[in-house]
Amino acid sequence: MRVAALSGGVGGARFLRGLLGALRARDVAAEVTVVANTGDDITLHGLRVCPDLDTLMYTLGGGVDEAQGWGRDGDTGHVAAELAAYGAGPDWFTLGDRDVATHLVRTRMLGAGYTLSEVTRALCERWRPGVRLLPMSDQPVETHVVVRDPERRAVHLQEWWVRGHAETPAEGFPLLGLDRAVPAPGVLDALRGADVVLLPPSNPVVSLGPVLALPGVRDALRGTAAPVVGVAPVVGGRTVRGMAAACLAALDVPCTAAGVGGLLRDVLDAWLVDDADLGATRAALTPADHPDRADVAVHGTDLLMRDREGAVRLAGTALDVALGLHGATAGA
Amino acid sequence: MRVAALSGGVGGARFLRGLLGALRARDVAAEVTVVANTGDDITLHGLRVCPDLDTLMYTLGGGVDEAQGWGRDGDTGHVAAELAAYGAGPDWFTLGDRDVATHLVRTRMLGAGYTLSEVTRALCERWRPGVRLLPMSDQPVETHVVVRDPERRAVHLQEWWVRGHAETPAEGFPLLGLDRAVPAPGVLDALRGADVVLLPPSNPVVSLGPVLALPGVRDALRGTAAPVVGVAPVVGGRTVRGMAAACLAALDVPCTAAGVGGLLRDVLDAWLVDDADLGATRAALTPADHPDRADVAVHGTDLLMRDREGAVRLAGTALDVALGLHGATAGA
Numbered sequence: 029m030r031v032a033a034l035s036g037g038v039g040g041a042r043f044l045r046g047l048l049g050a051l052r053a054r055d056v057a058a059e060v061t062v063v064a065n066t067g068d069d070i071t072l073h074g075l076r077v078c079p080d081l082d083t084l085m086y087t088l089g090g091g092v093d094e095a096q097g098w099g100r101d102g103d104t105g106h107v108a109a110e111l112a113a114y115g116a117g118p119d120w121f122t123l124g125d126r127d128v129a130t131h132l133v134r135t136r137m138l139g140a141g142y143t144l145s146e147v148t149r150a151l152c153e154r155w156r157p158g159v160r161l162l163p164m165s166d167q168p169v170e171t172h173v174v175v176r177d178p179e180r181r182a183v184h185l186q187e188w189w190v191r192g193h194a195e196t197p198a199e200g201f202p203l204l205g206l207d208r209a210v211p212a213p214g215v216l217d218a219l220r221g222a223d224v225v226l227l228p229p230s231n232p233v234v235s236l237g238p239v240l241a242l243p244g245v246r247d248a249l250r251g252t253a254a255p256v257v258g259v260a261p262v263v264g265g266r267t268v269r270g271m272a273a274a275c276l277a278a279l280d281v282p283c284t285a286a287g288v289g290g291l292l293r294d295v296l297d298a299w300l301v302d303d304a305d306l307g308a309t310r311a312a313l314t315p316a317d318h319p320d321r322a323d324v325a326v327h328g329t330d331l332l333m334r335d336r337e338g339a340v341r342l343a344g345t346a347l348d349v350a351l352g353l354h355g356a357t358a359g360a
Numbered sequence: 361m362r363v364a365a366l367s368g369g370v371g372g373a374r375f376l377r378g379l380l381g382a383l384r385a386r387d388v389a390a391e392v393t394v395v396a397n398t399g400d401d402i403t404l405h406g407l408r409v410c411p412d413l414d415t416l417m418y419t420l421g422g423g424v425d426e427a428q429g430w431g432r433d434g435d436t437g438h439v440a441a442e443l444a445a446y447g448a449g450p451d452w453f454t455l456g457d458r459d460v461a462t463h464l465v466r467t468r469m470l471g472a473g474y475t476l477s478e479v480t481r482a483l484c485e486r487w488r489p490g491v492r493l494l495p496m497s498d499q500p501v502e503t504h505v506v507v508r509d510p511e512r513r514a515v516h517l518q519e520w521w522v523r524g525h526a527e528t529p530a531e532g533f534p535l536l537g538l539d540r541a542v543p544a545p546g547v548l549d550a551l552r553g554a555d556v557v558l559l560p561p562s563n564p565v566v567s568l569g570p571v572l573a574l575p576g577v578r579d580a581l582r583g584t585a586a587p588v589v590g591v592a593p594v595v596g597g598r599t600v601r602g603m604a605a606a607c608l609a610a611l612d613v614p615c616t617a618a619g620v621g622g623l624l625r626d627v628l629d630a631w632l633v634d635d636a637d638l639g640a641t642r643a644a645l646t647p648a649d650h651p652d653r654a655d656v657a658v659h660g661t662d663l664l665m666r667d668r669e670g671a672v673r674l675a676g677t678a679l680d681v682a683l684g685l686h687g688a689t690a691g692a
Contacts, residue, residue, distance in 0.1 A: 074468035106436055110461030114486050116468075125457045129442030136406035136448075154446050 029058040032222035032254070034164075036065045036235025037080040038097035039261060039269050039333075041087035043228035043346075046339025048088070048158050050347055053340065060159040061218040063211075065230070066144065067164075067171035067203060067238030070186045072121055073111060075131035076138055079186075080235065081148055081163055082130060089155030097269075100126035120191035145212045162218070164239045167209035171234050174199040185234055194271040198278035203238055211242045219248040224350040226343075227258035227296070229268060229331070232288045233275035240295070249295035255350040256297045259342065260285040260309075263302040263331050286312035289324060296324045298349045300342075302331035327354055361390040364554035364586070366496075366577075368397045368567025369412040370429035371593060371601050371665075373419035375560035375678075378671025380420070380490050382679055385672065392491040393550035395543075397562070398476065399496075399503035399535060399570030402518045404453055405443060407463035408470055411518075412567065413480055413495055414462060421487030429601075432458035452523035477544045494550070496571045499541035503566050506531040517566055526603040530610035535570055543574045551580040556682040558675075559590035559628070561600060561663070564620045565607035572627070581627035587682045588629045591674065592617040592641075595634040595663050618644035621656060628656045630681045632674075634663035659686055 031051075033044060044062060051058045068079045079098065086092035086100060093099045103124030112119055123131065130151065137147045143166040152161055173188040175181065175196045182202060188194060219225060230236050240246055249256055265284050267273045273283040281287045285301035286309040292299070293313060301309045306328035313324045327349050333339040348354035363383075365376060376394060383390045400411045411430065418424035418432060425431045435456030444451055455463065462483065469479045475498040484493055505520040507513065507528045514534060520526060551557060562568050572578055581588055597616050599605045605615040613619045617633035618641040624631070625645060633641045638660030645656045659681050665671040680686035 073464045074471055075464070100442075104436065104438055104457070106457035107439065107461045107464070110432075110458045111464065114461065114465050114483070116461075116465045125436070125438035126442045128460065129439045129446065129448075132405045132407070132439070132443065133446050133448045139406055151446070 029056055029223045030218075030221060031058050031060045031224045031226060032063070032218040033060065033226040033228055034063045034065075034230070034236055034239045035080065035084060035228050036230030037068070037083040038087075040080075040228035040230040040235070041084045041092070042097070042333055042336075042339050043259065043343055044084065044159065045087055045336065046333065046341070046343035047226070047228075047347070049336070049340035050344035053344070061162060061214070061222070062159045063162050063164050063215050063218065063239060065164055065235045065238050067169050067234060068185060069168060069170060070121070070184055072118065072123065073116060074135065075123070075128065076135045077123070077131050078134065078144070078163070081161065082127070084159075084161055085148075085151060085155045085157055088157030088159060088161075089152070091155065099124050103127060118187070118191070121186060143212075145214075160214075160218075162214050163212050164215065164245075165209040165242055166212045167205060169203050169205040169209045169238055169242075171238055172202050172204055174202065189271055194274035198274060200278060201234055201237065201275065203241055206238075206241055209242060211244055215242075216244050216248045219245070219254075220252050222252060222254040224347065225249065225252060225254045225256040226346055226350070227256070227292065229259045229261035231261060231270055231272045231275060232291050233272065233279060236292070246295055255352075256295055257346050257350045258289070258292055258296045258299050259346055260288055260299065260301040260305070260331060262288055262305075264304050268332065284312075285309040289313050289326070293324050298325040298327060300327050300329060300331070300346050300349055303328040325349075361388055361555045362550075362553060363390050363392045363556045363558060364395070364550040365392065365558040365560055366395045366397070366562070366568055366571045367412065367416060367560050368562030369400070369415040370419075372412075372560040372562040372567070373416045373424070374429070374665055374668075374671050375591065375675055376416065376491065377419055377668065378665065378673070378675035379558070379560075379679070381668070381672035382676035385676070393494060393546070393554070394491045395494050395496050395547050395550065395571055397496055397567045397570050399501050399566060400517060401500060401502060402453070402516055404450065404455065405448060406467065407455070407460065408467045409455070409463050410466065410476070410480075410495070413493065414459070416493055417480075417483060417487045417489055420489030420491060420493075421484075423487065431456050435459060450519070450523070453518060475544075477546075492546070492550075494546055495544050496547065496577075497541040497574055498544045499537060501535050501537040501541045501570055501574075503570055504534050504536055506534065521603055526606035530606060532610060533566055533569065533607065535573055538570075538573055541574060543576055547574075548576050548580045551577070551586075552584050554584060554586040556679065557581065557584060557586045557588040558678055558682070559588070559624065561591045561593035563593060563602055563604045563607060564623050565604065565611060568624070578627055587684075588627055589678050589682045590621070590624055590628045590631050591678055592620055592631065592633040592637070592663060594620055594637075596636050600664065617641040621645050621658070625656050630657040630659060632659050632661060632663070632678050632681055635660040657681075
């Protein structure tokens with residue numbers, strides 16, 4: 029079975045680790061391709077940092093800081109402390125020592141002319157994440173945030189989020205570099221040729237948004253023969269993790285499973301939400317005048333990944349929905 | 361008093377720390393300019409590493425690993441271990457975590473267009489080494505070593521020394537980039553305008569050699585009104601530290617105070633050697649036909665810097681020689 033997934037960082041990585049567990053538990057031979065958001069990428073201290081790629085690589089490769097959800101396990105901060113002693117900014121983004129090595133290898137390879145796809149493949153030779161990990165694009169795309177504080181200006185997403193904790197109201201999320209970016213080699217083919225496409229619980233605006241904004245991606249998702257199943261990143265009107273609420277507010281979209289589902293409805297065949305949100309989401313995603321023609325099948329489950337087993341269960345449910353085996357709460 | 365010194369790494373740095381101690385002990389207000397060899401510089405993992413500048417900065421700034429003589433005190437090797445786990449070479453040159461931060465700041469600044477002089481000044485704002493630390497040149501000059509193993513080829517000095525422990529016989533030391541290099545701003549003026557010029561005990565071939573090879577440096581030393589006093593890096597026919605013996609062998613120069621003194625005699629007014637070497641050195645540096653016209657005054661002392669006090673004592677003796685206060689063993 030060929031599975032393709034789009035993913036952001038922590039939530040997506042944990043879900044995908046659950047997916048690999050679910051596939052193993054079912055003894056299903058699967059080739060999983062993960063298309064990672066690179067809109068979070070940033071150059072710090074001259075190092076090219078790709079937070080979502082790294083979180084996926086470390087999580088699936090067994091090297092992540094479990095408590096934190098990102099960064100390397102057992103990492104130390106000697107380089108960062110020294111950079112601070114030099115007064116070398118920014119001081120709001122701290123790189124762990126082990127993590128620095130990843131960025132050194134990446135930066136050196138990019139400088140030597142390798143593409144981000146090639147670099148990612150090289151890094152994965154060490155991590156063996158059990159999936160084919162692709163950056164969404166080999167061209168740099170960096171998500172910025174338009175804020176008014178008080179002048180209207182755009183700051184890098186990482187600055188808004190890591191430094192400012194997404195507290196400054198956002199007015200938009202321009203993707204710098206998007207006009208020169210195309211999907212990385214293999215991305216569209218993976219979506220078109222998949223047996224199942226999954227959208228793990230990732231921020232719909234700044235994690236899935238940049239991937240979906242690349243030319244051809246939405247069309248590939250709409251055109252693929254595979255069922256496209258998304259997993260909501262919000263439960264009961266609250267973000268499970270991260271800054272989705274602040275991002276959705278900028279778009280005037282309610283931070284609900286229905287709101288996020290609405291953003292993705294053109295590409296989704298099914299939308300997996302928390303049981304508590306099932307009724308409202310199904311109602312919202314079903315045209316009032318054509319109750320029999322809901323274009324998204326809404327399914328309910330327990331959406332929280334409380335531990336690794338919880339992620340296996342949730343990913344298994346998403347697979348069941350895709351394979352038509354999760355009929356109990358099917359909405360369409 | 362204006363003191364200027366040329367210097368390589370460990371030996372020079374320890375001597376110069378002693379010099380600052382000697383000046384303090386004598387309550388002499390002095391402005392010390394140190395011109396550091398940059399021929400050892402190398403780019404590793406994309407980072408610009410300047411071993412002699414860093415050894416001087418860390419030693420004079422109170423951050424050096426005392427036992428080792430170079431690198432940061434209390435440094436750790438997490439970045440290096442991770443680079444090795446990625447298989448990212450070279451594996452024969454290990455960068456400590458704290459040291460990596462220095463190279464990150466330097467590399468980023470060089471990439472932004474700052475000169476090595478400007479970068480060094482910025483790094484020294486943190487370290488406050490108590491001297492004006494200048495790179496010998498803002499243009500990269502990298503010392504290579506011609507070896508036959510078995511094909512004749514040139515390898516970077518660091519590879520020959522750190523990886524191969526200088527065991528492969530050297531046939532020469534070409535300075536790559538020398539044809540495009542000039543002394544950094546302030547270098548020639550410091551030598552010309554000094555009251556005293558000191559050549560600390562540094563490798564005459566690969567530490568002092570690159571500095572002396574820059575256009576104008578030898579002329580400035582020959583032309584300066586200041587006494588130029590060198591301190592021999594060999595005692596009793598053996599290198600005090602490092603690889604001088606292997607370097608001198610390539611030049612067919614005996615590894616003796618006389619041999620090294622001969623290499624530098626055109627720029628030296630006085631040459632400070634170990635008491636044990638005094639007679640032989642004086643004899644070798646005095647023209648047989650003009651015993652009254654020795655062009656280098658040879659002085660003897662206990663040359664070993666066994667500890668920090670020993671370095672203060674040795675540097676004090678060198679100062680005394682320069683100031684004409686060390687007459688007991690004066691040879692001319």
